[in-house]
Amino acid sequence: MRLFSEAHSDSGLQNDTIVAPATADQPAGVAIVRLSGPGALAIGARIAARPIARLTHALLQFGGLHGPSGRLDQGYAVAFHAPRSFTGEDVVELHCHGSPAVVRGICDAAEAWGARPARAGEFTRRAWLAGKLDLLQAEALLDLVSARSEAGRKQALAHLDGRASDALAALRRPLIDAIADLEARLDFANEDDVDDLDRDHACDGLRRLADQMTTLAATARAGQLRVGGARIALYGAPNAGKSTLFNALVGADRALVHHQPGTTRDVVEAEGLLGDLRVTWVDTAGVRTAAGDVEAAGIARAHAAAAASDVVLWLVDGAVAHDPIDALIPPDGPMVLRFSTKADLLGDARRPSTTISAFRDADVQAVRQAVAAALATLDGCRADALVLTRGRQAAGLRLAAVATARGCEALRSGAPLELPVADLRDAIDAIDEVTGRIAPDDVLEAIFSRFCVGK
Numbered sequence: 453m454r455l456f457s458e459a460h461s462d463s464g465l466q467n468d469t470i471v472a473p474a475t476a477d478q479p480a481g482v483a484i485v486r487l488s489g490p491g492a493l494a495i496g497a498r499i500a501a502r503p504i505a506r507l508t509h510a511l512l513q514f515g516g517l518h519g520p521s522g523r524l525d526q527g528y529a530v531a532f533h534a535p536r537s538f539t540g541e542d543v544v545e546l547h548c549h550g551s552p553a554v555v556r557g558i559c560d561a562a563e564a565w566g567a568r569p570a571r572a573g574e575f576t577r578r579a580w581l582a583g584k585l586d587l588l589q590a591e592a593l594l595d596l597v598s599a600r601s602e603a604g605r606k607q608a609l610a611h612l613d614g615r616a617s618d619a620l621a622a623l624r625r626p627l628i629d630a631i632a633d634l635e636a637r638l639d640f641a642n643e644d645d646v647d648d649l650d651r652d653h654a655c656d657g658l659r660r661l662a663d664q665m666t667t668l669a670a671t672a673r674a675g676q677l678r679v680g681g682a683r684i685a686l687y688g689a690p691n692a693g694k695s696t697l698f699n700a701l702v703g704a705d706r707a708l709v710h711h712q713p714g715t716t717r718d719v720v721e722a723e724g725l726l727g728d729l730r731v732t733w734v735d736t737a738g739v740r741t742a743a744g745d746v747e748a749a750g751i752a753r754a755h756a757a758a759a760a761s762d763v764v765l766w767l768v769d770g771a772v773a774h775d776p777i778d779a780l781i782p783p784d785g786p787m788v789l790r791f792s793t794k795a796d797l798l799g800d801a802r803r804p805s806t807t808i809s810a811f812r813d814a815d816v817q818a819v820r821q822a823v824a825a826a827l828a829t830l831d832g833c834r835a836d837a838l839v840l841t842r843g844r845q846a847a848g849l850r851l852a853a854v855a856t857a858r859g860c861e862a863l864r865s866g867a868p869l870e871l872p873v874a875d876l877r878d879a880i881d882a883i884d885e886v887t888g889r890i891a892p893d894d895v896l897e898a899i900f901s902r903f904c905v906g907k
């Protein structure tokens with residue numbers, strides 16, 4: 453367990469210098485290699501072949517970029533002097549041509565001259581150690597870097613701007629006030645000028661606070677949908693038309709289609725956008741009493757994929773009188789939308805509104821709209837509402853709510869004031885774990901290890 457204040461007591465600065473590409477490992481117009489730490493200016497100056505004193509803060513300077521064996525490329529060097537940098541340390545960025553060979557050459561040069569390769573998330577971890585951002589913002593940075601949808605980008609930016617941190621601070625402040633009030637009464641219990649404690653009134657305030665915490669915790673599902681995207685599984689009996697509809701939804705011929713039942717065996721996935729949400733469409737094997745081991749294994753995967761999705765599109769073959777899957781119970785958990793398929797084979801009179809044909813664009817659009825509406829229901833929050841984005845954050849807030857409610861009950865029951873004080877301290881600790889003011893090492897590891905190297 454590391455206390456945030458301890459992390460800051462040595463100003464959070466590390467004694468070694470790290471290097472990594474800040475851009476993706478692919479040919480591109482430009483790539484950026486980033487150095488951070490006490491040796492960053494000296495190493496950057498050697499690579500840029502100019503005196504350290506000329507590495508002015510935040511000024512891009514053009515020139516040759518060099519390694520121990522000579523010139524590697526031409527590009528820009530820019531320094532950010534501590535503490536005015538992302539990590540709070542001295543930072544140098546080298547903007548080179550985006551070729552994997554050039555990037556490798558510059559990293560090798562930096563390592564030859566004293567830097568070491570950064571670990572995953574190490575730049576952001578250093579920024580956190582220097583107090584540049586809290587854990588919610590570090591998670592938001594990860595989400596922003598990997599955002600593929602408009603909803604994900606907006607959500608990540610709101611957290612990076614500190615909206616979630618502010619909301620937690622607003623829940624923490626009344627806890628501090630309540631503790632201060634109760635402790636004053638403990639300290640000055642015998643003095644006349646301390647008012648009588650209105651336990652019911654104090655308790656009502658704490659109860660409302662606990663409710664606010666529970667409400668905020670409940671937004672995490674919405675945040676996960678917005679940031680992580682949604683999984684939509686196509687599920688049903690063999691030949692129901694799952695793969696045909698999957699291909700139509702994805703807009704590409706991704707899954708094999710055949711009139712023989714039992715065509716799809718593996719789970720086939722494709723990503724796309726639905727409105728401003730990122731969705732993963734999941735095609736699965738037709739579910740029936742399996743004809744053999746291989747098919748049975750595929751059906752087990754189909755069940756697992758359906759159970760792990762947010763929405764199940766349960767397709768029933770509209771062209772056969774009795775679809776065998778009618779007898780099967782849909783998997784628990786996800787929201788189930790049921791459609792009859794192959795509407796084009798039916799007369800219009802026999803066509804209920806939930807009957808669709810994968811061959812008609814308007815029907816495929818209707819399916820997309822139904823899924824979008826289902827996801828909006830699952831989200832359940834206004835588009836501009838502040839929502840949490842991680843189970844970790846929600847779990848912390850639920851703990852805080854429980855401890856606050858416990859404090860409230862202790863107050864109401866007339867218990868000695870030490871008891872509610874201890875409960876409210878527990879609530880504060882739970883909030884502080886969410887923001888990283890108190891940060892257990894395993895939580896830090898779990899958060900930062902999800903970053904890629906260079907972030």
Ligand SMILES: Nc1nc2c(ncn2[C@@H]2O[C@H](COP(=O)(O)OP(=O)(O)OP(=O)(O)O)[C@@H](O)[C@H]2O)c(=O)[nH]1
Pocket residue numbers: 689690691692693694695696697708709710711712713714715716717736737738739793794795796797808809810811
């Ligand atoms: N007329 C018509 N035929 C369809 C429609 N959708 C699918 N089919 C046909 O139904 C047969 C089975 O389609 P698939 O998409 O492979 O069905 P599936 O549910 O993926 O089947 P399995 O992978 O075996 O579980 C194919 O011959 C498709 O051309 C539709 O909307 N209308």
Ligand SMILES: [Mg+2]
Pocket residue numbers: 694695696707708709715716736737738
């Ligand atoms: Mg199929």
